[in-house]
Amino acid sequence: DVKVTQSSRYLVKRTGEKVFLECVQDMDHENMFWYRQDPGLGLRLIYFSYDVKMKEKGDIPEGYSVSREKKERFSLILESASTNQTSMYLCASSYPGSSYNSPLHFGNGTRLTVT
Amino acid sequence: AQSVAQPEDQVNVAEGNPLTVKCTYSVSGNPYLFWYVQYPNRGLQFLLKYITGDNLVKGSYGFEAEFNKSQTSFHLKKPSALVSDSALYFCAVRDDRGATNKLIFGTGTLLAVQP
Numbered sequence A: 001d002v003k004v005t006q007s008s009r010y011l012v013k014r015t016g017e018k019v020f021l022e023c024v025q026d027m028d029h030e031n032m033f034w035y036r037q038d039p040g041l042g043l044r045l046i047y048f049s050y051d052v053k054m055k056e057k058g059d060i061p062e063g064y065s066v067s068r069e070k071k072e073r074f075s076l077i078l079e080s081a082s083t084n085q086t087s088m089y090l091c092a093s094s095y096p097g098s099s100y101n102s103p104l105h106f107g108n109g110t111r112l113t114v115t
Numbered sequence B: 001a002q003s004v005a006q007p008e009d010q011v012n013v014a015e016g017n018p019l020t021v022k023c024t025y026s027v028s029g030n031p032y033l034f035w036y037v038q039y040p041n042r043g044l045q046f047l048l049k050y051i052t053g054d055n056l057v058k059g060s061y062g063f064e065a066e067f068n069k070s071q072t073s074f075h076l077k078k079p080s081a082l083v084s085d086s087a088l089y090f091c092a093v094r095d096d097r098g099a100t101n102k103l104i105f106g107t108g109t110l111l112a113v114q115p
Helices: none
Strands: A002-005 A008-014 A020-021 A023-025 A031-038 A042-049 A064-070 A073-080 A087-092 A109-114 B004-005 B010-014 B019-021 B025-026 B033-037 B044-050 B057-058 B064-068 B075-076 B086-093 B109-114
Touching: A002 A087, A002 B019, A008 A020, A020 A109, A023 B064, A031 A064, A031 A073, A042 A064, A042 A073, A064 B010, B004 B086, B010 B019, B019 B109, B025 B075, B033 B064, B033 B075, B044 B057, B044 B064
Parallel strands: A008 A109, B010 B109
Antiparallel strands: A002 A023, A020 A073, A023 A073, A031 A042, A031 A087, A064 A073, A087 A109, B004 B025, B019 B075, B033 B044, B033 B086, B057 B064, B064 B075, B086 B109
């Protein structure tokens, strides 16, 4: 079974702090994704990566960056956290890279609160 | 551009009754459609997908979904609801004329099954 692990379930950070959200998958998946989930808005794609050191902007990349130095790890970075980034963050992975029918496998999420 | 709509924020059904959670989509090419379920404080779990072939797709936990090309719909169904089915359900779509990595989610429908 695929396991996608997000390092923190809950985080509380202050405005202006640099925040790292870590995600690791154990199935050698090529694609990895970061979504944020907000009530009434569903899931919105922030960034995704289809290979090591590759990244693509999703629909709402502003205020975020990502890092993928190893295939199994995909990090989401908030350079200077703001209160409007308070949300549930979901990491996901999928394989193979060029298939339309691959489902995403999700981690349990990190609930980030920025005060 | 691809999009997906879930017109109901919440669906209420009595245990033992059939349930339907609605989803409509819009794509330029051929759709690849997915349903996911989210239990409280968890990530999303894959339920089922439609790629091609039979319009009725069977998935996990007794759920099925019916693809209707003329109505651009992919409604989730179950013949007999259980209290344990209470959760948040998301429909998602990929467009085979879009980026293979981009899966667009609806806003979610909360299913409440009353005992």
